[in-house]
Amino acid sequence: MKLIKNAIGRMVPDELNGKKQVPFQGVGKYKPKGVKAAIPIRSVADYPADGDKRLPSIKEALIKSGLKDGMTISTHHHFRNGDIIANQVFDIAAELGMKDLVWVPSASFPCHAHLIQYLESGVIHHIEGSMNGPLGQFTSEGKMTGTGILRSHGGRYQAIQDGDVHIDIAIIAAPTADPFGNANGVTGSSACGLLGFALADSQYADKVIVVTDNMVPFPCVPWQIQGNNVDYTVEVEQVGIPEKIVSGTTQITRSPDRLLLAELSASFCDQAGLIKDGFSFQAGAGGTALSIGNFFGDIMRERGIKARFARGGSNKYLVQMLEEGLIEYILDGQTFDLEGVRSMRENPNHTDTSPFTSYNYHGKGNFNTMVDVVILGATEVDLDFNANVVTHSDGILLHGIGGWQNCLLSKTVILPIPLFRDRIPVIRDEVTTICGPGELIDVIVTERGIAINPLRKDLIDATKNSDLPIKSIQELKLEAERICGAPAKIEFDDEIVAAIKWVDGTIIDVVRKIKE
């Protein structure tokens, strides 16, 4: 393994877990050659003519799928912290004496701390996906055998589509399915909305297992996952813990600081002329984002403006705007509450999307580049507007990338962030981990001022006569440091514990082991 300085100045390895890697070459610079993953041709003659692909247990399905040492296994985060299937899969793998598996979740949650024992015992070699919370801590401490690889939702689709990651066995937990394998997330007691994060796996994995606690006779309509891509189906008592499925912040913030951030962000969008008839936006979950959506609603009502579409993460506030007619369509990648689930089930204008339609950078375009305004978070931002979303300022890997990188490709990207967290400034000379290149980040909104990326002269011009507290990012940094002092530099070990992929599969940065 050799380290190479990539186009954003970070030293990244040319190899990860024994596979050659390409360093980040700049936004839109890396042009993939070659073809998408070619999957084996199947024959209907090898599948049950009556369409009944049921097996009595996940264990049997894993054995029939040919589970063996070193395989790559995928699961998905549609049930978020209420997922119980991923843990069961690796319990079975451990029981069967498997070693060196690679786990490719679409995201991980605290409930997956259960898997640390298998990372320790060698059942799981490494994780390619998000390493949140306890798994992130474990990784940061250098305890994972292999090197973790973090990808965005779109990057995960890209990697599977392009054959960078070959999934041997995909286990798709579904709120409703039929014995043939058609499955959806809009009905059943574990309804989570949609199953888009499993799309790539269903299309490209060698073996696909659908697990459900609500088996209905064929046809399961709608079929968000197509049974024609499925090998086996399994009926279980429970696929997820309903009350934990809809987690995350689903209430608008009541914190005065966050409300201020939200109001300033919405006001910026308004005064910069971004909120106009037919516009589109994506705000995501979290109290601040939800509040911004509400402020958008107020502005739209006042001005008689309608949005053509909002990208979800949907929630009750967005659904309300759809039903009120303020938004014509919700193009939804993930429902964050039960109102989102209901609306997707009932309203044809609330449409499920997938990382393929919305985020995949290696397609013939994607939805996200068309979105006018995107509101995102960040743990740190540097003076070039480069931002971090995976590590905290203590250097520990604590978040996945989610759709964050993909959303950066939207027309205007706004990060409402507090100027400091726990008295640690968020704007720094250098971020701990670069997840997004500054050229794609347009506006930083803090409680003490708004910084516009100098590249966005149009936004600078549009707001220069406004009453908004526009400042330079340098000014904001100094202001924070005047209050909190300059943050100490974190000391890392040399060892690379995880790599951050850019949306095109190149390596934009790495995470190093924290010093004891």
Place this chain on the structure above:
Amino acid sequence: MKLIKNAIGRMVPDELNGKKQVPFQGVGKYKPKGVKAAIPIRSVADYPADGDKRLPSIKEALIKSGLKDGMTISTHHHFRNGDIIANQVFDIAAELGMKDLVWVPSASFPCHAHLIQYLESGVIHHIEGSMNGPLGQFTSEGKMTGTGILRSHGGRYQAIQDGDVHIDIAIIAAPTADPFGNANGVTGSSACGLLGFALADSQYADKVIVVTDNMVPFPCVPWQIQGNNVDYTVEVEQVGIPEKIVSGTTQITRSPDRLLLAELSASFCDQAGLIKDGFSFQAGAGGTALSIGNFFGDIMRERGIKARFARGGSNKYLVQMLEEGLIEYILDGQTFDLEGVRSMRENPNHTDTSPFTSYNYHGKGNFNTMVDVVILGATEVDLDFNANVVTHSDGILLHGIGGWQNCLLSKTVILPIPLFRDRIPVIRDEVTTICGPGELIDVIVTERGIAINPLRKDLIDATKNSDLPIKSIQELKLEAERICGAPAKIEFDDEIVAAIKWVDGTIIDVVRKIKE
């Protein structure tokens, strides 16, 4: 080129248009090796960030797509005899001086007689698709430069998916689309229901052009064709002639002979115990099929039976049964009338399907093997129940295969056919062209008796004490010949003008040039 006797006794070539071929090896016997077609990886960086892929004309789109001699071009029959785009595409190709193109329509109609001039002038080398009516006559006369290849709807998906046919440029005419290329068939003045026949092309063609006369702002919802697979979009005055889109017989038959066939078929299904709670059926279009659907409805109402699903071709009668609650779902591959279009647009239980979900033999199962009862037609049947659906008894190629072969894989296949047509017996020692192996054809219903395939002992047992006029197929044949005389054998030239593919891509039979 060498001729080989295939598993059903027909002499078929080992090569067609310079490509190696596999002879039919028996139902379920040919196991494909290798992988699906691998398509080039694209980059979002090469597509407009605002999602606007519009070009001013089809001509410009073809030029930008790199149209050149020898390329394979596909169009689709969603507008049936009201299609105007396929003709325009080849007018442009001729104007640009193109030669030796291969046309891969999902089906052809009499409106495509316009293309005969290009088959004559060498713009089109040969057709892979259906050669109906005038194009069939032209082909049968040995006038096409290359050899025609006929595939079922499922076989077309299989061939494109497996890379047997590589589409260079797909032109998808759509009733509604957005500039990004999302498209559907349920809205717009040319609404035709769905666009499933273009799915394979959108997924596997090098260049995909969507043409519409109803361009809406992004997003076009639902997106039956995904803009993420589309290269260019073109807005035109008109994509189809609405009054010709909904063609075919859309009224139940009033012919007493056909009504008798329909009633006998329905009565057979009833007495054989095939019509039971939760069953499924596919009847298709055509006066007799529509009548059978109606008779099914009567039986179901009388017995309080509900069907779990009906496969469409949908029509107003099927829609009525759905709305009445006699059918829970319509899984629809093609809407045959405007009621079908309306229902698909409005009713979530009337779902669009594709040749991938329903018919593709090289997937992990398909819908059609799960259908309980399928009603189909045939031009000829032999004593082994082998049937012909593409040539008439005069040897001329006049029909495409459609979904006919695919439907043979259903649980029970019933062919209601008249014992003779124009005083020519339909049951023969040998059919002109074998399109479907007799082992898959279960029941022949004629106005003078019903023959059950000896392989279906269960059906023979179930109906042996019924009042149905059960006879052997030999008896039926003799009865026809007593009335009409034994048909003369047709004389053919040696030249092979077209080949018939089985659902797995092997050659089941050929069509030879007719003698002058």
